[in-house]
Amino acid sequence: MNVVVTGANRGLGLGFVKYYLALGANVWACYRSEKNNLDMIDSDNLNCVRWDVVDEKDNSFISESKFPETIDILINNAGIYGPKKESGQSLDSVTARLILDLVDVNCLGPLRVVQRLKPMLIATSGKIANISSKMGSSEDNTSGGCYAYRASKACLINISKSMAIDLAPNNIRVVSLHPGWVRTDMTDYNGLIDIETSVAGMANVIDNVDNYSPGEFISFDGKVIPY
Numbered sequence: 001m002n003v004v005v006t007g008a009n010r011g012l013g014l015g016f017v018k019y020y021l022a023l024g025a026n027v028w029a030c031y032r033s034e035k036n037n038l039d040m041i042d043s044d045n046l047n048c049v050r051w052d053v054v055d056e057k058d059n060s061f062i063s064e065s066k067f068p069e070t071i072d073i074l075i076n077n078a079g080i081y082g083p084k085k086e087s088g089q090s091l092d093s094v095t096a097r098l099i100l101d102l103v104d105v106n107c108l109g110p111l112r113v114v115q116r117l118k119p120m121l122i123a124t125s126g127k128i129a130n131i132s133s134k135m136g137s138s139e140d141n142t143s144g145g146c147y148a149y150r151a152s153k154a155c156l157i158n159i160s161k162s163m164a165i166d167l168a169p170n171n172i173r174v175v176s177l178h179p180g181w182v183r184t185d186m187t188d189y190n191g192l193i194d195i196e197t198s199v200a201g202m203a204n205v206i207d208n209v210d211n212y213s214p215g216e217f218i219s220f221d222g223k224v225i226p227y
């Protein structure tokens with residue numbers, strides 16, 4: 001099994017790398033600039049590829065030869081939160097620039113990656129998991145605020161749905177995932193669950209993606225999230 005993970009040098013991305021290596025998969029771990037923890041993994045099945053998902057130049061230079069001819073699972077995990085203090089993304093403070101920057105990484109990043117790796121996914125009728133967030137669900141939004149992050153993750157859920165429909169004829173399954181509230185750098189380690197629990201849950205959803213409608217938004221615990 002060949003697995004590609006973006007934003008793989010820390011947090012949930014690194015968790016996915018370790019999870020799939022433990023299963024015996026070949027893993028292509030993509031990192032933005034620093035490999036960090038990836039250097040500490042001793043495995044012949046690990047391949048590290050530098051890939052900043054916003055960099056159009058990087059994107060065109062990402063040569064297919066850096067990846068396998070077939071990809072079974074692509075995990076679009078790379079993401080940013082933006083200013084963490086509520087006041088940094090409030091109605092009064094949020095700027096168009098901030099929203100565009102978050103959309104660029106969190107939504108256009110996965111789109112670019114899929115555009116680049118589509119042939120290898122088609123070759124094996126692979127699966128695409130786009131890591132969104134419950135904060136991208138309008139239905140779940142009862143507290144307002146956080147304009148940039150919410151918009152970027154809602155945007156990702158929507159492009160995932162289109163991808164699911166467009167790639168269905170190629171037998172590629174696409175799902176949006178919510179990892180839960182996980183103890184990583186992004187949450188300043190304040191989450192409710194650890195990386196291992198979140199990753200194992202999301203991997204289980206990916207395994208069982210055929211039980212869900214194309215493009216559905218699923219929590220790490222298997223529950224469908226209205227969006």
Ligand SMILES: NC(=O)c1ccc[n+]([C@@H]2O[C@H](COP(=O)([O-])OP(=O)(O)OC[C@H]3O[C@@H](n4cnc5c(N)ncnc54)[C@H](OP(=O)(O)O)[C@@H]3O)[C@@H](O)[C@H]2O)c1
Binds near residue numbers: 010033053081178
């Ligand atoms: N943690 C949670 O509770 C939670 C909840 C809901 C959704 N999520 C989502 O889950 C995903 C992973 O989150 P996390 O908690 O593991 O976050 P994290 O610890 O902050 O890690 C984010 C990862 O994304 C990478 N990244 C950021 N911008 C990138 C770019 N332009 N190109 C390539 N890689 C880039 C980072 O690379 P660098 O090290 O180079 O910065 C890092 O590897 C994100 O999409 C996040 O929005 C997380």
